[in-house]
Structures are given as C-alpha cells and as structure tokens.
Amino acid sequence: xxxxxxxxxxxxxxxxxxxxxxxxxxxxxxxxxxxxxxxxxxxxxxxxxxxxxxxxxxxxxxxxxxxxxxxxxxxxxxxxxxxxxxxxxxxxxxxxxxxxxxxxxxxxxxxxxxxxxxxxxxxxxxxxxxxxxxxxxxxxxxxxxxxxxxxxxxxxxxxxxxxxxxxxxxxxxxxxxx
Numbered sequence: 001x002x003x004x005x006x007x008x009x010x011x012x013x014x015x016x017x018x019x020x021x022x023x024x025x026x027x028x029x030x031x032x033x034x035x036x037x038x039x040x041x042x043x044x045x046x047x048x049x050x051x052x053x054x055x056x057x058x059x060x061x062x063x064x065x066x067x068x069x070x071x072x073x074x075x076x077x078x079x080x081x082x083x084x085x086x087x088x089x090x091x092x093x094x095x096x097x098x099x100x101x102x103x104x105x106x107x108x109x110x111x112x113x114x115x116x117x118x119x120x121x122x123x124x125x126x127x128x129x130x131x132x133x134x135x136x137x138x139x140x141x142x143x144x145x146x147x148x149x150x151x152x153x154x155x156x157x158x159x160x161x162x163x164x165x166x167x168x169x170x171x172x173x174x175x176x177x178x
Contacts (some may be wrong), residue, residue, distance in 0.1 A: 048115050072130075073122055073167050075130065089137050093161060103132075120134060
C-alpha cells in the first residue's frame with residue numbers, strides 16, 4: 001500500500017515540477033519547444049489523414065463543384081492544430097450545412113449585419129459534401145477568439161462560435177461582400 005501511495009506522490013510531484021519549469025522557461029526556449037511540437041504534430045497529421053472511398057469522394061466533388069464552382073477541401077483542414085501554426089488566416093464558423101440554402105441564409109443574415117462572410121466547400125471524413133460559413137478574417141486565433149463575443153452579440157447567437165483556419169487556396173473559398 002505504501003508503495004502505491006509513494007508512486008502516486010512521485011508522479012504528482014514530478015508533474016508539478018515539470019509544470020513549474022514550463023512556466024519559468026525563458027521565451028526563446030518556449031518558442032523553440034512550441035515550434036518543435038508543431039512540426040511533430042503536423043508531420044503526424046499529414047501521415048494519418050484518412051481519404052474517403054474514391055467513388056464516394058468523386059461523386060461528392062462533382063456535386064459540390066457544380067454548386068459552388070470550387071473544389072471542396074477536407075474539413076480537417078479548417079481545424080486549428082495545437083499549437084497553432086505561426087502563420088495563417090483565421091475566421092469564426094457560423095455554421096456547417098449540407099446544402100447551399102442553409103449557408104445562403106447565414107450569408108444573408110451576416111450581410112444584413114455588415115459582417116463579412118464567406119462559404120467554403122468541404123468534405124467530411126465519410127466523403128460527404130458540406131458548405132461551411134465563415135465570418136471575418138483574423139491574423140491569429142486570439143484575434144478571432146476576441147471577436148467572438150461582439151460577433152455573437154451582433155448576430156444575436158446563443159452558442160459560441162468555433163475558430164477555424166481559412167484555407168490557403170483562394171479558389172476553395174467564395175468571399176461574400178457585405
């Protein structure tokens with residue numbers, strides 16, 4: 001019994017020590033560790049991306065391209081990795097819809113409130129085509145998170161908005177002018 005208790009205490013003390021050392025580490029050390037973890041995470045995500053069945057993906061691509069004129073991208077590309085990459089453009093996701101009708105309603109609502117919005121054709125893990133509606137463009141996730149409260153009030157929303165990373169290819173996002 002004392003052995004188990006001693007092991008638990010040792011693990012807790014070791015964890016607390018590492019936590020304190022992480023807080024006290026100088027900024028250059030934290031930055032290099034953050035970059036190192038981002039590189040490892042990005043490499044791991046690149047090797048574990050699941051591709052949908054070819055026939056299903058081809059059918060979804062064809063229907064989504066007809067609807068929006070742009071080839072859909074995997075939805076996972078909109079999610080922000082941890083830690084966030086050093087460069088990128090971020091937005092707030094207003095919704096994710098299977099048809100353009102639901103997305104168009106949100107775009108009209110955002111346009112009426114003078115909020116810039118865009119639609120992005122995406123594919124989920126199963127190859128299903130969706131339309132994501134994004135509001136605003138921000139240089140960092142922190143800027144997007146800071147804008148969440150004012151945007152939620154402007155659009156009279158109840159649920160919190162999710163921060164997403166906009167795709168780097170301009171052809172896959174369709175901007176909508178306010």
